Amino acid sequence: MLKIEHLGKKMNGSDLIKDFSLTVQKKEIVSIVGESGSGKTTFIRLLNQLDVPDEGQIKLDDDELFTSQAGDRKINKKIGLVFQDFQLFPNLTVIENLTLSPVLNKDLTREEAETKAEELLLKLAISDKREAYPKALSGGQKQRVAIARALMLEPQILCLDEPTSALDHETANRFGELLVSIIKDDVGVIMITHDLGFAEKFSDRIISSRQFLNQ
Amino acid sequence: MLWSALPSIISGLELTLKLFGLVLLLSLPLGLAVAVLKVYGPKLIQGVITLYIYVMRGTPLLLQLMFVFFGLPYIGLTLDRFPAAVFAFVLNYAAYFAEIFRGGMVGVPNGQFEALKVLGISHFKGYQKVIFPQVLKTTLPSIGNEVLALVKDTSLVYILGLGEVLRAGQIAANRYASLLPFIFVGILYLAVTGVISYMLNKIEKQYQI
Numbered sequence: 001m002l003k004i005e006h007l008g009k010k011m012n013g014s015d016l017i018k019d020f021s022l023t024v025q026k027k028e029i030v031s032i033v034g035e036s037g038s039g040k041t042t043f044i045r046l047l048n049q050l051d052v053p054d055e056g057q058i059k060l061d062d063d064e065l066f067t068s069q070a071g072d073r074k075i076n077k078k079i080g081l082v083f084q085d086f087q088l089f090p091n092l093t094v095i096e097n098l099t100l101s102p103v104l105n106k107d108l109t110r111e112e113a114e115t116k117a118e119e120l121l122l123k124l125a126i127s128d129k130r131e132a133y134p135k136a137l138s139g140g141q142k143q144r145v146a147i148a149r150a151l152m153l154e155p156q157i158l159c160l161d162e163p164t165s166a167l168d169h170e171t172a173n174r175f176g177e178l179l180v181s182i183i184k185d186d187v188g189v190i191m192i193t194h195d196l197g198f199a200e201k202f203s204d205r206i207i208s209s210r211q212f213l214n215q
Numbered sequence: 216m217l218w219s220a221l222p223s224i225i226s227g228l229e230l231t232l233k234l235f236g237l238v239l240l241l242s243l244p245l246g247l248a249v250a251v252l253k254v255y256g257p258k259l260i261q262g263v264i265t266l267y268i269y270v271m272r273g274t275p276l277l278l279q280l281m282f283v284f285f286g287l288p289y290i291g292l293t294l295d296r297f298p299a300a301v302f303a304f305v306l307n308y309a310a311y312f313a314e315i316f317r318g319g320m321v322g323v324p325n326g327q328f329e330a331l332k333v334l335g336i337s338h339f340k341g342y343q344k345v346i347f348p349q350v351l352k353t354t355l356p357s358i359g360n361e362v363l364a365l366v367k368d369t370s371l372v373y374i375l376g377l378g379e380v381l382r383a384g385q386i387a388a389n390r391y392a393s394l395l396p397f398i399f400v401g402i403l404y405l406a407v408t409g410v411i412s413y414m415l416n417k418i419e420k421q422y423q424i
Contacts, residue, residue: 050329080333083329083330087326088330089344091348100334100336100345101336153335
């Protein structure tokens, strides 16, 4: 369970997020909607320790994320992030993108990592792209690889930054169904999006980014 | 008559290739280290490196060669001709390589570093497996240009009295009052640069993903 308490972040001297609290349970999909510049991306960055909050706490199963040094790997890996532009590693194949972190960090042997990666690719219906380089993939395929890469670390919370921005309507719907099937595996999802229709269809809860400032 | 000049031209070619190989072997890693320090090092080091690169790129290589061989003995550092040539070339080429590598490093999108961080991959390993291969891919064409320039620049060591291939050719041309040795030397240069271009192309293709 993710617990965010009294989170605050100033940007250029003015409050972007102030006294914001939120709890996300496992198997829950929470969407945050709002216009650009309203702090959605900053919020996701704070959750993933890419930025440091000015105040407040972020707790994962009562472990505080920011009492330890920022970038602490153990805690970092419990929250996954799929970037809006995916940020797959262009010099590595799909399978290498997936196995890189668990193998380098000795969480899994190469064989174990590959078996796990193959299962995920199968589940996300991209196993035929196992040996492809990111350049050869479509937007939707890249996204699924990025999700698989994040899921390799078995995060408790998966963050998605504008997941439908690169997808057409039909692909977005299929993606939504995929998302619902993912959370059966004990993952909580936080996604930020401006696609209200998509959010309404596939989320358990929708939060407006205005709540970052308690408006 | 060309036959009698051949041994000295061949031994000149040997010296040229030896110098080229040694300089390349030393200046590429040094250039990479300098680039890393310029991007990530402390401010003071960054300043020193900026000055070093400015001097190396802002003065003729010929002058640098003379300075190392004739100038350094004044501060008690006397080098033989060949080591002096290697030293000057390595300093000069490392500066150019450093600027090329730095450009490639700065060109990798910030998101790649963030993706590594989110995946819990350390800075060092991330560089090794993800960032540096991308830097290599984007910088290979420019590195290739410098490598070819180095082949030709080695002819500058004549100033230290080293018998490289062009000097051997010139001596032969003077002795026999003929342009033939020059033509022969030109063909030798083309052969060497031809082989190197071919290898560079192969390497580039390998990294072209």
